[in-house]
Amino acid sequence: MRQDVGVDGDAQRLSQLCWMFFLKIIDDQDQQLEMMQDNYRSPIPKKLQWRHWAADPEGITGEGLLAFINGELFPALKELPAKGATANRARVVRSVFEDAYNYMKSGQLMRQVINKISGVDFNDLADRKHFGDLYEQLLNDLQSAGNAGEYYTPRALTAFMVDRIDPRPGEILFDPSCGTGGFLTCAIRHMRERYVRKPKDEEKLQAGLRAVEKKPLPHMLCVTNMLLHGIEDPGFVRHDNTLARPYISHGQSDRVDIILTNPPFGGREEDGIESNFPAHFRTKETADLFLALFIRLLKPGGRAAIVLPDGSLFGEGVKTRLKEHLLAECNLHTIVRLPNSVFRPYASIGTNLLFFEKGEPTQEIWFYEHQVPEGQKAYSMTKPIRVEHLQGCVDWWGGAERGGRAETPQAWRVSADEVKARGYNLDIKNPHAVADDHGDVAELLAALNTAEAETAKLRGELKAILAEALAR
Numbered sequence: 001m002r003q004d005v006g007v008d009g010d011a012q013r014l015s016q017l018c019w020m021f022f023l024k025i026i027d028d029q030d031q032q033l034e035m036m037q038d039n040y041r042s043p044i045p046k047k048l049q050w051r052h053w054a055a056d057p058e059g060i061t062g063e064g065l066l067a068f069i070n071g072e073l074f075p076a077l078k079e080l081p082a083k084g085a086t087a088n089r090a091r092v093v094r095s096v097f098e099d100a101y102n103y104m105k106s107g108q109l110m111r112q113v114i115n116k117i118s119g120v121d122f123n124d125l126a127d128r129k130h131f132g133d134l135y136e137q138l139l140n141d142l143q144s145a146g147n148a149g150e151y152y153t154p155r156a157l158t159a160f161m162v163d164r165i166d167p168r169p170g171e172i173l174f175d176p177s178c179g180t181g182g183f184l185t186c187a188i189r190h191m192r193e194r195y196v197r198k199p200k201d202e203e204k205l206q207a208g209l210r211a212v213e214k215k216p217l218p219h220m221l222c223v224t225n226m227l228l229h230g231i232e233d234p235g236f237v238r239h240d241n242t243l244a245r246p247y248i249s250h251g252q253s254d255r256v257d258i259i260l261t262n263p264p265f266g267g268r269e270e271d272g273i274e275s276n277f278p279a280h281f282r283t284k285e286t287a288d289l290f291l292a293l294f295i296r297l298l299k300p301g302g303r304a305a306i307v308l309p310d311g312s313l314f315g316e317g318v319k320t321r322l323k324e325h326l327l328a329e330c331n332l333h334t335i336v337r338l339p340n341s342v343f344r345p346y347a348s349i350g351t352n353l354l355f356f357e358k359g360e361p362t363q364e365i366w367f368y369e370h371q372v373p374e375g376q377k378a379y380s381m382t383k384p385i386r387v388e389h390l391q392g393c394v395d396w397w398g399g400a401e402r403g404g405r406a407e408t409p410q411a412w413r414v415s416a417d418e419v420k421a422r423g424y425n426l427d428i429k430n431p432h433a434v435a436d437d438h439g440d441v442a443e444l445l446a447a448l449n450t451a452e453a454e455t456a457k458l459r460g461e462l463k464a465i466l467a468e469a470l471a472r
Helices: 010-036 062-078 084-097 107-118 125-142 155-165 183-195 199-207 214-226 286-298 309-313 318-329 387-402 416-421 439-471
Strands: 172-173 209-213 237-239 258-263 299-310 331-336 351-358 364-369 411-415
Touching: 010 084, 010 107, 010 214, 062 084, 062 107, 084 214, 107 351, 125 214, 155 183, 155 258, 155 299, 155 318, 155 351, 155 387, 172 183, 183 199, 183 209, 183 214, 183 258, 199 209, 199 286, 209 214, 286 299, 286 309, 286 318, 299 309, 299 318, 318 331, 318 416, 364 387, 364 416, 411 416
Parallel strands: 172 209, 172 258, 209 237, 258 299, 331 364
Antiparallel strands: 299 351, 331 351, 364 411
């Protein structure tokens, strides 16, 4: 694909690969469903099915292949009718292709790519697992979604948050800004490993998933990710803007048991979006609007784990009103403070994991300060945060099961009254942190004087050398 003049950059390459992956995966699934269900018929017309135009390695290529893809395949799939028993599946195909493009200009190179993809059997569990691992790596490599404050969450954080929330089949789990589906895949894996024992459990798991993604590429990547993880109908991943719907229109039927998400922060919503919210919550700051919505969407007893920047903790105005509302409506029981380097190199901003439950007001908040491992100055692309780095927090968290959490050099608690007295400023530093000991003042001054004397001596020698050079 790098040899093709039409594809510019990794994002386009991944987008190009994704619609091909999608068609191959859904065709493999269709063939399996046709064998298992007597009356099943793929919603994709026969001529457009992968097995008919792509599977033969000696099949259509060159200009003929380009003409077929640009002139027949894409136009037909963008307008695919949704009717009958496979209407939901047809809608998934249409939603994936409505903003997809074919960037490749060489039909010969495209045939080579198609032949590689055709070599994967997505109905073979081993093939699918290996490809799933590869796909995860592709998503990790993509990382940044653009310049609107969206960053893909490190997998260690999604795994930690899912583990602490502990979703179960039968609960409704919602990610309103799902990106490529990192929280969803972690939750699916978590439930299958711990709670899925019978086909009925798997049905409950799949029926309880909800997600929305605003941008076309992440949406397409997420839908494909769901297919890779054995989700039969990924139509629950909607291509939409969660915030575009009026706040008051979210009724009882929209309530969910769990919210797991990293809402975009640092970005600003388009004009008019804030008018969907009550006047006292109106702002263009995306993360603030999402937080207001989370509180409304949770059922009584519902629980959430979200990522928020430091600015949301100490900000004033709308942010203060939101935090007051959060503490009144929910039990904000835990805030895990993360180092600035967790999202590097894509962002160097302090972030926090907030865990809360709807239904009872906050009495006290536990803070836990996660620190970079000993011997490492910061997280980076080559040394990212890993699941085992968060084991200390998991061990501390489990203290509740042994009779209660305890304060440690990394953990402390603050009462709701203290937070209120601080004007709802949640940017509370670790009271156990030891100030840096730079040494004895007299010794430091003596070392400084020595260094300054050495500098003066070197400066004199340099002047003498320059004067001698000029004299020549």
